[in-house]
Amino acid sequence: MATSLEVRGVSLRFGGVRALTDVSFAIREGELFSIIGPNGAGKTSIVNCISGRYKPTEGQLFYKDRDITGLTPNARASLGIGRTFQNLALFHHMSVLDNIMVGRHHLLKNNFLTGSLYWLTGARKEELEHRRKVEEIIDFLDLQSVRKATAGTLSYGLRKRVELARAMALEPRLILLDEPMAGMNFEEKEDMARYIVDLNEEFGMTVVMIEHDMGVVMDISHRVMVLDFGKKIADGDPATVLADPHVKRAYLGEEDEVLVDPDDAPAAQESAA
Numbered sequence: 001m002a003t004s005l006e007v008r009g010v011s012l013r014f015g016g017v018r019a020l021t022d023v024s025f026a027i028r029e030g031e032l033f034s035i036i037g038p039n040g041a042g043k044t045s046i047v048n049c050i051s052g053r054y055k056p057t058e059g060q061l062f063y064k065d066r067d068i069t070g071l072t073p074n075a076r077a078s079l080g081i082g083r084t085f086q087n088l089a090l091f092h093h094m095s096v097l098d099n100i101m102v103g104r105h106h107l108l109k110n111n112f113l114t115g116s117l118y119w120l121t122g123a124r125k126e127e128l129e130h131r132r133k134v135e136e137i138i139d140f141l142d143l144q145s146v147r148k149a150t151a152g153t154l155s156y157g158l159r160k161r162v163e164l165a166r167a168m169a170l171e172p173r174l175i176l177l178d179e180p181m182a183g184m185n186f187e188e189k190e191d192m193a194r195y196i197v198d199l200n201e202e203f204g205m206t207v208v209m210i211e212h213d214m215g216v217v218m219d220i221s222h223r224v225m226v227l228d229f230g231k232k233i234a235d236g237d238p239a240t241v242l243a244d245p246h247v248k249r250a251y252l253g254e255e256d257e258v259l260v261d262p263d264d265a266p267a268a269q270e271s272a273a
Contacts, residue, residue: 001028003065004174004206005050010059012045012230019045020230022059027174027223032200032207034217037227038250043210046227047176050208051083052076063174082172084163084180092152096143096162099151100134103169137165141195157188164195168203175199177209181216189213193220218242226250 005027012020020042027033035043048054050061052073060069068076082103090099138147141161146154151162160180167175180196181189193216199205211217217224218238226234226241228250234241241247 001030003027004029004031004063005208006062006065007046007050008060008062010046010049010056010061012042012049012054013057018230020049020056020227023227023230023232024059025225025232025235027206027208029206030200030204032196032209032220032222034209034211034221034224035227036211036214036217036224040229041227041250042230043227044178045230047083047178047208047210051081051176077170077172080171080173081176082167082170082174083176083178084160084167085178090151090159090163090166092150094151095148096151096154096165097134097138097147099162100137100165100169101130103166104130104133104171133171134169137168140168140198141165142191157184157192160184160188160192161195164192168199172205174206174208177207177211179210179212181211181213189216196220214242 003026007023007025010020010023011018023042023046035046037043045054049056052068052071052075056069060067062068063076063079063081066079068079068081071079091102094102138144141164143158143161143165146158151159154162160183164177164180167177177196181192184192196207196209197220200207209217209221221238223236224234224238224241225232226244226247228246233246233250234244236244
């Protein structure tokens with residue numbers, strides 16, 4: 001199976017704080033890949049490096065064998081890399097429909113000049129096609145009842161779903177989900193897990209997910225990577241990773257465990273991310 005994303009020896013530092021240290025892994029096309037670890041482990045930092053929000057201090061990132069280390073987030077989106085955020089990044093004053101339409105901005109071919117000749121150029125046809133795509137996403141995520149609602153008035157669970165819809169609107173081949181189920185109740189988590197599996201299986205998207213709910217992670221992931229204090233400590237199928245003594249120690253700790261130097265802990269940067 002072809003490789004979708006490869007991370008080679010990525011390290012990330014903020015002054016004297018080491019957020020990531022020599023992290024390497026590869027994700028195959030069509031895989032549902034989860035990144036887990038305790039708070040401050042560097043999970044959001046590695047996703048920020050993949051999306052282009054952070055530039056690694058050391059190391060390289062490759063998407064479909066192309067070096068993307070120096071590319072901007074917009075350039076990566078154009079290549080087919082989409083993401084959601086741990087802290088919602090919606091336009092709260094805009095409708096659900098308009099928020100999702102924003103996600104298609106990089107797919108627009110008409111510019112200001114051709115758009116001004118709405119009926120004479122392909123602008124009208126292009127807009128109708130984009131709206132058709134958006135309506136398909138709304139149907140897929142069961143957002144019909146709130147499509148015209150102002151995003152800021154929705155419940156937290158629905159806003160998380162709208163954020164996923166906007167990421168889908170980019171038509172990514174690789175989608176990065178940063179804690180898509182955080183703050184949700186049991187039923188909302190079940191629905192979101194189903195949508196993520198369908199994204200992977202029906203839409204054929206490669207999924208990279210950060211998630212704290214171990215039950216969900218172990219149930220739907222093809223492969224799991226574990227970070228602890230910015231270092232990779234395990235990588236494999238869910239059952240193997242769960243049984244790894246290093247993973248158990250990272251999550252449960254040991255009484256005789258040596259305390260880690262605070263300078264090694266990227267918790268402050270992780271939370272800020």
